[in-house]
Amino acid sequence: MVIQSKSKYTQFIKSEAKRLGFLSCGVSKAGFLEEEAPRLEIWLNKNKNGQMSYMENHFDKRLNPTLLVEDAKSVVSLLLNYYPEQKQNDEAYKISKYAYGADYHQVIIGKLKELLFSIQETIGEVSGRAFVDSAPVLEKAWAAKSGLGWIGKNSNLLTQKVGSFYFIAELVIDLDLDYDYATTDHCGTCTxxxxxxxxxxxxxxxxxxxxxxxxxxxxxxxxxxxxxxxxxxxxxxxxxxxxxxxxPWNKFSKPHNEPLLNPxxxxxxxxxxxxxxxxxxxxxxxxxxxxxxxxxxxxxxxxxxxxx
Structure with missing residues (x-):
């Protein structure tokens, strides 16, 4: 099967993402993140990154994926739910829920590689790179730009009726797609x-x-x-x-269905x-x-x- 229109490309990618178990998928035009650039610079200049010196590296690449992927056209952002069905013993020291199961980098990179393979097999010659929290990419900014949620007051990506217990990943590809629009902020007066x-x-x-x-x-x-x-x-x-x-948005969180993330x-x-x-x-x-x-x-x- 070969598909040949931008809207059908986009539809295919989103349906494949769903098949692979991703919670949602949004698409943005690859380019320079103008709004995020001054915010990141101020945050770094005030040393809010502590000893996370890697945040200071590759400043330009962090803000522009076209410097990471030659001829990049689109950033495909994906969310993978990790909210657990069972929680730790109440008497225990606590660890973040994202760490209950297998290393998410390995879980997600496998899915992204399969997604890219499906794109290449169905659409044709498409080049790209997969990113999972291990390269200079502003995941939350791209997910927000792609309409998957908004950056909340706790600096996490929040999504109505879903919450925030999910991983964010990207596929940066040299393919023009239909682009999504950013959603509005729904934190309101909540603190x-x-x-x-x-x-x-x-x-x-x-x-x-x-x-x-x-x-x-x-x-x-x-x-x-x-x-x-x-x-x-x-x-x-x-x-x-x-x-x-x-x-409050996390009252809508539902357990994931990815066996590899089970504790x-x-x-x-x-x-x-x-x-x-x-x-x-x-x-x-x-x-x-x-x-x-x-x-x-x-x-x-x-x-x-x-x-x-």
């Missing part, structure tokens, strides 16, 4: 995320100071956690979901004592393919000891 953050990391609506975020301290920070933060983490040992858990049963049953006594052997067994590998056993132990 639930700002009020709930125990470290006051959301310093103003839509602005998160990475230096104060629990996720930053428990994942990105490689040295000791500052003592002044003790008592403010509310038992979060890896990442933090507080600003998402309190968001190891041992994770769900672990209590506080199990976490306190966790060995490197248990860590490797329970979190074999998990995003927790990024913190390593030593990082997780540091976080747990800090919470005691």
């Amino acid at each position: 639930a995320c700002i009020d709930a953050c125990p470290t006051q990391a959301i310093v103003a609506p839509y602005i998160v100071d990475g230096n104060k975020c629990i996720s930053y301290f428990t994942i990105e920070l490689k040295e000791s956690i500052p003592q002044e933060m003790r008592g403010h983490f509310e038992d979060w040992a890896f990442g933090c979901d507080i600003c998402q858990d309190v968001c 190891n049963p041992d994770l769900l049953s672990m209590n506080r004592k199990d976490w306190d006594e966790i060995t490197e052997e248990t860590f490797r067994a329970v979190f074999k393919d998990s995003p927790l590998k990024r913190a390593k056993f030593s990082g997780l132990k540091r976080n747990i000891n800090f919470l005691k």
Whole structure:
């Protein structure tokens, strides 16, 4: 089968995305992100990225995917739900829900490669690159531009009737498509995320100071956690979901149906004592393919000891 019109290309890509299990798919014209450029520059100049120095690299590429993919025409943004059906034991130290299952990079990159293969097989010679949170691409900005949601006051992408518990990925391709329109902001006067953050990391609506975020301290920070933060983490040992858990739009979250993102049963049953006594052997067994590998056993132990 060969299809030959822009609207049919777009329709085909969106139907394939749905077949592969993506929550939604939106498309934007590839180009320079004019609105985001000054915001990113100010955020970096104020050192809101903390020790995440990689955020300062490839500034131009981060704002313009045509510098990443030769002759890029379209940015296809995709969302993959990760909201779990079962949660951790209430007595346990907490980890972010996105880390319950297998490493999402591997899960999503496989789907993106299959999507690109389907595009090439059905449409013809199309070149492109897949991106999953591992290259200088502003995922949330492109998803918002593609109409998949709006950037909320907690700086996460929010979607009506869906919430925000999803991964964002992109396929940048050299194919003209029908482009979607950005949606409107539906945060209104709500300040639930700002009020709930125990470290006051959301310093103003839509602005998160990475230096104060629990996720930053428990994942990105490689040295000791500052003592002044003790008592403010509310038992979060890896990442933090507080600003998402309190968001009214997340009352619409529904469990995902991706088996690879299902948690190891041992994770769900672990209590506080199990976490306190966790060995490197248990860590490797329970979190074999998990995003927790990024913190390593030593990082997780540091976080747990800090919470005691």
